[in-house]
């Protein structure tokens with residue numbers, strides 16, 4: 075039986091990548107060493123990391139005046155590093171609140187500055203993105219932070235906020251590399267790796283050069299972007315194995331047509347699943363507004379929550395794993411990141427149709 079893993083994160087990785095890692099596990103390219111055993115200052119590992127960065131730069135067409143940083147601490151550590159580094163003498167920052175991850179970013183930023191919440195989706199139970207013309211922005215904000223894809227609530231931006239000279243900061247943990255973006259429109263992009271890049275323990279930061287180097291007084295050395303930028307992410311030992319796997323994922327993306335091709339597949343996958351939900355005569359329901367539906371994380375509920383247990387059990391038996399919704403939302407959630415093949419979504423949709431007709 076083929077297993078399809080719909081976990082929100084850590085999440086599915088491309089099978090070919092895992093198989094390649096397996097083949098190279100004990101002896102990487104005839105070096106006699108596992109990547110895990112290599113000095114991060116040795117030529118083998120330095121080559122691996124340089125190639126990973128070059129491939130990521132190519133995939134996202136990252137302009138030369140942006141630094142790519144491979145860090146630890148997850149996306150959550152960025153919630154603190156961003157204000158510490160990007161306030162640059164200012165005392166206030168703009169934040170959009172579209173759900174659980176926005177809220178976490180906001181509460182951490184409040185430790186460092188006054189946070190102006192430009193708009194909130196709370197009144198709509200975070201089922202839609204507040205219209206841009208309702209945002210109450212502050213011209214004096216050091217930056218504007220938003221979450222292009224809310225992993226838990228399943229709302230995703232299909233448009234880009236225009237903030238003029240106020241740098242745009244984006245938590246792309248759950249949708250980086252899933253769609254074409256114009257990096258030059260952002261001041262900083264960050265992502266924990268464990269959804270769409272690689273294993274947990276690695277965070278990727280893409281930051282415009284001129285925004286770094288003016289940290290808050292007292293910022294620890296390791297939390298200063300400049301420390302990492304000046305040292306090619308090797309000030310201290312980087313998460314070497316995670317970077318190696320991320321590099322294999324970048325090569326897999328390049329081999330499969332890059333981000334534009336991936337985006338087309340992601341549109342097809344999400345379209346299939348939303349159609350199954352919307353055409354179920356109310357048996358399944360997705361709470362998210364049509365215009366703001368995520369291509370990556372698709373929450374849905376069953377008409378009768380008493381059937382949740384049976385749904386999950388039968389899905390499991392068919393190899394459709396980790397569909398239980400986040401505890402704060404309930405119901406189900408299917409995370410269909412880049413590495414989820416179309417066949418996985420097709421199998422899920424077949425099962426959903428069958429379950430609905432048996433239980434209606």
Ligand SMILES: *Cc1c(COP(=O)(O)O)cnc(C)c1O
Nearest residue numbers: 148149150175225245247248266
């Ligand atoms: C998972 C996630 C985080 C938290 O990531 P950690 O690496 O666990 O800190 C933050 N933001 C978003 C959008 C996420 O999906």
